[in-house]
Amino acid sequence: xxxxxxxxxxxxxxLAKELGIHPSTVSRVLHSDPDxxxxxxxxxxxxxxxxxxxxxxxxxxxxxxxxxxxxTQLLGVVVPRLSDLVLAIMYEGIEEAAARIGxxxxxxxxxDDVDEQRRKVEMMxxxxxxxxxxxxxxxDGDVLPDLRHRAVPxxxxxxxxxxxxxxxxxxxxxxxxxxxxxxxxxxxxVCVIAGEPYxxxxxxxxAGFVDRWRALGGDIPDDSIVWSRFxxxxxxxxxxxxxAAGTAPTALFAVNDFAAIGAMGALRTHGMAVGADCAVVxxxxxxxxxxxxxxxxxxxxxxxxxxxxAVRLLQRVIRGExxxxxxxxxxxxxxxxxx
Amino acid sequence: xxxxxxxxxxxxxxLAKELGIHPSTVSRVLHSDPDxxxxxxxxxxxxxxxxxxxxxxxxxxxxxxxxxxxxTQLLGVVVPRLSDLVLAIMYEGIEEAAARIGxxxxxxxxxDDVDEQRRKVEMMxxxxxxxxxxxxxxxDGDVLPDLRHRAVPxxxxxxxxxxxxxxxxxxxxxxxxxxxxxxxxxxxxVCVIAGEPYxxxxxxxxAGFVDRWRALGGDIPDDSIVWSRFxxxxxxxxxxxxxAAGTAPTALFAVNDFAAIGAMGALRTHGMAVGADCAVVxxxxxxxxxxxxxxxxxxxxxxxxxxxxAVRLLQRVIRGExxxxxxxxxxxxxxxxxx
DNA sequence: CTGAAAGCGCTTACAG
DNA sequence: CTGAAAGCGCTTACAG
Numbered sequence: 121x122x123x124x125x126x127x128x129x130x131x132x133x134x135l136a137k138e139l140g141i142h143p144s145t146v147s148r149v150l151h152s153d154p155d156x157x158x159x160x161x162x163x164x165x166x167x168x169x170x171x172x173x174x175x176x177x178x179x180x181x182x183x184x185x186x187x188x189x190x191x192t193q194l195l196g197v198v199v200p201r202l203s204d205l206v207l208a209i210m211y212e213g214i215e216e217a218a219a220r221i222g223x224x225x226x227x228x229x230x231x232d233d234v235d236e237q238r239r240k241v242e243m244m245x246x247x248x249x250x251x252x253x254x255x256x257x258x259x260d261g262d263v264l265p266d267l268r269h270r271a272v273p274x275x276x277x278x279x280x281x282x283x284x285x286x287x288x289x290x291x292x293x294x295x296x297x298x299x300x301x302x303x304x305x306x307x308x309x310v311c312v313i314a315g316e317p318y319x320x321x322x323x324x325x326x327a328g329f330v331d332r333w334r335a336l337g338g339d340i341p342d343d344s345i346v347w348s349r350f351x352x353x354x355x356x357x358x359x360x361x362x363x364a365a366g367t368a369p370t371a372l373f374a375v376n377d378f379a380a381i382g383a384m385g386a387l388r389t390h391g392m393a394v395g396a397d398c399a400v401v402x403x404x405x406x407x408x409x410x411x412x413x414x415x416x417x418x419x420x421x422x423x424x425x426x427x428x429x430a431v432r433l434l435q436r437v438i439r440g441e442x443x444x445x446x447x448x449x450x451x452x453x454x455x456x457x458x459x
Numbered sequence: 460x461x462x463x464x465x466x467x468x469x470x471x472x473x474l475a476k477e478l479g480i481h482p483s484t485v486s487r488v489l490h491s492d493p494d495x496x497x498x499x500x501x502x503x504x505x506x507x508x509x510x511x512x513x514x515x516x517x518x519x520x521x522x523x524x525x526x527x528x529x530x531t532q533l534l535g536v537v538v539p540r541l542s543d544l545v546l547a548i549m550y551e552g553i554e555e556a557a558a559r560i561g562x563x564x565x566x567x568x569x570x571d572d573v574d575e576q577r578r579k580v581e582m583m584x585x586x587x588x589x590x591x592x593x594x595x596x597x598x599d600g601d602v603l604p605d606l607r608h609r610a611v612p613x614x615x616x617x618x619x620x621x622x623x624x625x626x627x628x629x630x631x632x633x634x635x636x637x638x639x640x641x642x643x644x645x646x647x648x649v650c651v652i653a654g655e656p657y658x659x660x661x662x663x664x665x666a667g668f669v670d671r672w673r674a675l676g677g678d679i680p681d682d683s684i685v686w687s688r689f690x691x692x693x694x695x696x697x698x699x700x701x702x703a704a705g706t707a708p709t710a711l712f713a714v715n716d717f718a719a720i721g722a723m724g725a726l727r728t729h730g731m732a733v734g735a736d737c738a739v740v741x742x743x744x745x746x747x748x749x750x751x752x753x754x755x756x757x758x759x760x761x762x763x764x765x766x767x768x769a770v771r772l773l774q775r776v777i778r779g780e781x782x783x784x785x786x787x788x789x790x791x792x793x794x795x796x797x798x
Numbered sequence: 799c800t801g802a803a804a805g806c807g808c809t810t811a812c813a814g
Numbered sequence: 815c816t817g818a819a820a821g822c823g824c825t826t827a828c829a830g
Contacts, residue, residue, distance in 0.1 A: 129587075131807055142817045147809060162815060179585045183531065184807035186522040187822045202550055208542040212568055224586065226565055229551055246518040247563065248468075352750035381750065388752040411691035411720065413727040413752065470823055481801045486825060501799060523823035526806045 130178045139168055146173075150180070186248070195223045195434065196244030199255040200232040204350065205406050206376075206423055207255055210278060213427025214253060221435060223250070230256045232316075238263055245272065251434045257281045258318040273437045277430040279320045285443045287430035289421035291321050294450035295328025295373075297419055298401050301452055302371045303336045307399060309367065311344045313358040313374035313383055322347075325375040325403060325419075344369070348379055355379025359386035370398060371458065377402035377409050377418055384414065384457070399458035415455035422448045469517050478507055485512075489519070525587070534562045534773065535583030538594035539571040543689070544745050545715075545762055546594055549617060552766025553592060560774060562589070569595045571655075577602055584611065590773045596620045597657040612776045616769040618659045624782045626769035628760035630660050633789040634667025634712075636758055637740050640791055641710045642675045646738060648706065650683045652697040652713040652722055661686075664714040664742060664758075683708070687718055694721025702729050709737060710797065716741035716748050716757055723753065723796070738797035754794035761787045 132150075136143040148160040149169045160166065172178075186192045195218050199207040211227055218225045226249060230237040237256055241263060244252060252274035257264065264284055267274050276286035302310055312329055315322025326345060333340050343365065348358035355374050362369065363386065372387075374380035380402030384394050392398050394414045402409060405420035429446045436443045471489075475482040487499040488508045499505065511517075525531045534557050538546040550566055557564045565588060569576040576595055580602060583591060591613035596603065603623055606613050615625035641649055651668055654661030665684060672679050682704070687697035694713050701708065702725065711726075713719035719741030723733045731737050733753045741748060744759035768785045775782045 129807095132809095133807075143807090144809080144818075145816055148816090151809080160815090165815080179581075181526070181807050182586055183522045183525040184822090185809080187520070187526055187807080187824085188809045190822075192522065201547075202541050203544055203547040205542055205544065208540075208547055211541055215568060224565075224582070225567075226563075228564075229554060242518075243563070247521055352747055356750055378747070381747065381752075385750050385752045385754075394752070408691055408717070408720065411695055411724050413720075413724045413733070415724075468823095471825095472823075482823090483802075483825080484800055486823095487800090490825080499799090504799080520823050523806090524825080526808085526823080527825045529806075 129181065130176050131181070132178075135169065135172055135176070135178060138172060141165065141169075145169075150178075191250055192248050193223050194247065194249045195225050195431065196241075196247070196249035196252045197225055197227040197255065198230050198237060198240050198244065198252065199227065201229045202227065205378075205408075206404050207278065209406075209423040210255065210427035210430075213424035214277075214431055215427075216424075217428035217431035221431070223431075232256055232258075234258060234261060234263075237261070241267070251275075251438045253277050253430050253434055255279070257284075257286075257320070259320055259323065260318060273434065275430055275433045275437055275443070277426060280324075280445065280447075281320065285433055285437065285445050287426050287433050287446045288320070288448070289426060289450050290447040291324035291421075291450075292328035294403060294419040294421065294452075295325040295330075295375075296332040297450065297452040298373050298403075299329045299332035299336065299338075301417075301454065301458065302373070302399065302401065303333065303338060305371075305399065305458065307369075307371040308338065309369045310338075310340060310371045310373065311346065311362045311369040312340075313355055313362075313372060313379050314345050314347050315350050315375040315379065317347050319350075322350075322375050329373055350376045350379055352378045352382040352385075355382025356386045357382070359383035363387075363390050368392065368398065372398060372400050374400065375403050377404050377406045377416065380416055380418070380457075381408070381412070384412075384416070395457050395459065401452075401458050405453050409453070410455065414457050417455045417458040418453050419450045420453050421450050468520065469515050470520070471517075474508065474511055474515070474517060478511060480504065480508075484508070489517075530589055531587050532562050533586065533588045534564050534590055534592060534770065535580075535586070535588035536564055536566040536592045536594065537569050537576060537579050537583065538566065540568045541566065544717075544747075545743050546617065548745075548762040549594065549766035549769075552763035553616075553770055554766075555763075556767035556770035560770070562770075571595055571597075573597060573600060573602075576600070580606070590614075590777045592616050592769050592773055594618070596623075596625075596659070598659055598662065599657060612773065614769055614772045614776055614782070616765060619663075619784065619786075620659065624772055624776065624784050626765050626772050626785045627659070627787070628765060628789050629786040630663035630760075630789075631667035633742060633758040633760065633791075634664040634669070634714075635671040636789065636791040637712050637742075638668045638671035638675065638677075640756075640793065640797065641712070641738065641740065642672065642677060644710075644738065644797065646708075646710040647677065648708045649677075649679060649710045649712065650685065650701045650708040651679075652694055652701075652711060652718050653684050653686050654689050654714040654718065656686050658689075661689075661714050668712055689715045689718055691717045691721035691724075694718030695725045696721070698722035698725035702726075707731070707737065711737060711739050713739065714742050716743050716745045716755065719755055719757070719796075720747070720751070723751075723755070734796050734798065740797050744792050748792070749794065753796050756794045756797040757792050758789045759792050760789050
């Protein structure tokens with residue numbers, strides 16, 4: 121039998137015919153793990169089968185296998201956008217963890233649009249994924265109860281939602297860390313570039329900061345909290361609004377590194393020196409933060425681990441085991457922007 | 460028939476039984492497009508079928524369909540890493556263009572490692588994708604001839620390789636644009652942060668710059684070209700090497716925005732003002748460039764369009780039609796960093 | 799216009 | 815230890 125280079129892939133039947141045995145025997149051998157022959161076939165037969173399979177590069181047709189077993193070994197992942205570095209890193213964690221347990225990850229962008237999210241989820245289900253990792257959950261979203269009602273195995277990632285299992289950073293704690301740091305540095309007039317109000321990440325980081333700030337005795341009026349897009353431009357616009365509003369703060373907390381970078385740009389435009397005139401702290405400690413011309417202080421969240429942990433969580437859900445949400449601890453990296 | 464909320468999905472057979480007709484009739488109707496009944500069934504029957512299908516939310520099992528048709532409607536995409544913003548944006552273009560023609564995109568990271576690349580390609584083929592978009596081609600790579608020999612439909616994206624169809628930016632032209640710009644601004648002592656020598660993007664951008672520079676009458680010794688990683692840290696390290704080497708250049712061309720940002724950091728560390736003391740130009744014009752504290756000049760490449768174009772190219776390859784590589788035109792965005 | 803049959807490539811009880 | 819059969823959910827010639 122030649123190594124296969126033609127159109128048609130080698131099938132179980134081809135192997136069986138070549139060896140003069142029944143396809144079911146080949147199947148049995150190839151699906152029990154090598155050491156435990158488990159009565160699948162005699163060791164001699166098993167060896168002949170495995171040798172031939174390796175020689176011709178046999179790879180079972182996953183469509184046929186799925187049709188029979190009712191499992192696709194596919195994990196669907198829905199994120200707002202992979203061009204958000206934070207989600208891209210989490211996805212790398214997902215891909216790695218999924219591969220380790222025999223799944224492939226299948227990812228799609230929803231642009232943080234609820235209609236698109238619903239369409240993409242349906243697309244994933246139409247593809248018959250074994251489970252779903254939702255990375256774009258909205259606090260007011262209604263797709264989750266529907267998924268639960270349809271008994272679809274799923275977990276949330278990055279953003280949490282009360283009542284559903286999730287793998288996230290402890291964003292409340294992250295906000296607290298920033299409040300403590302800026303308070304210690306003597307800042308008393310601070311503003312928060314808070315992100316999108318529909319995302320738990322934004323809400324929790326902001327709430328963690330504000331609550332801790334007030335507990336420390338600080339004052340922070342509501343109009344010091346400016347909701348914004350998560351990206352660089354959103355951060356710049358939010359900072360512009362803050363600086364236009366009157367007395368400039370001595371420190372800014374942006375709940376996202378990219379928003380923080382945008383804010384740094386706005387400060388410079390207004391002739392203010394980042395660090396000296398106004399401290400800036402970001403969130404996620406993306407690889408850029410440490411390398412910026414003025415290195416950015418940032419809350420480090422274990423992004424890849426959040427992705428890996430989501431996979432482990434989902435695996436338990438698929439198996440019907442009880443699960444507990446995971447909230448991973450953040451740490452603060454202090455750099456020149458707020459030193 | 461109730462809307463399906465149980466474990467088992469509704470099948471063609473279920474629909475047929477409910478309507479008292481044969482499954483093959485249901486299949487025929489559901490697969491011819493609505494307006495052209497094309498003798499699939501009487502209009503009356505067709506209508507009943509479509510209504511019931513919509514009512515119960517029938518979605519055909521793609522595994523069963525694939526097994527029968529020998530097509531998965533899956534496009535495999537291999538990229539170095541989605542956490543590289545450039546690839547993430549290209550992937551968004553791929554996803555959109557693929558959906559438009561009835562395919563789903565299935566993406567994986569290879570970390571720019573040749574072994575990993577081979578593994579990931581094999582994984583994609585084992586999943587029986589209908590075609591492959593290779594975004595991590597190495598100039599010295601040998602996986603491409605093997606793929607061609609096995610008659611796998613594939614195209615390259617972002618990085619080209621002589622003899623294989625690709626969708627890329629005209630990187631040579633991009634390098635030329637930068638040379639012309641810096642020359643016009645009066646710079647005569649320039650260095651190139653050149654990226655990885657195995658990537659055609661790096662090689663072409665650098666060659667385009669150098670060749671044009673010399674054609675303009677400029678001098679650029681070989682040790683002014685410093686190979687580097689594509690990321691921020693790689694750019695910083697390269698710039699450090701350049702600054703340590705002796706006479707500082709008056710301009711730096713980094714073949715990647717992130718490398719350019721790292722270089723800006725290194726300049727600042729050495730007390731040099733970006734723009735005033737040393738111009739910096741990047742490549743790709745990622746969303747960050749315009750929003751940086753010192754806005755970065757950058758060659759704009761049509762990233763999403765490169766992805767979309769790769770899909771169209773691949774579709775032609777899958778159909779067995781002749782294809783021509785696509786090289787999309789770049790434009791230069793001049794900003795404060797080199798104004 | 800519609801039905802009946804075969805078969806895509808697997809897995810999995812069930813015999814023997 | 816191995817074979818034979820059934821069936822997962824589709825599509826597609828082939829009849830009539």
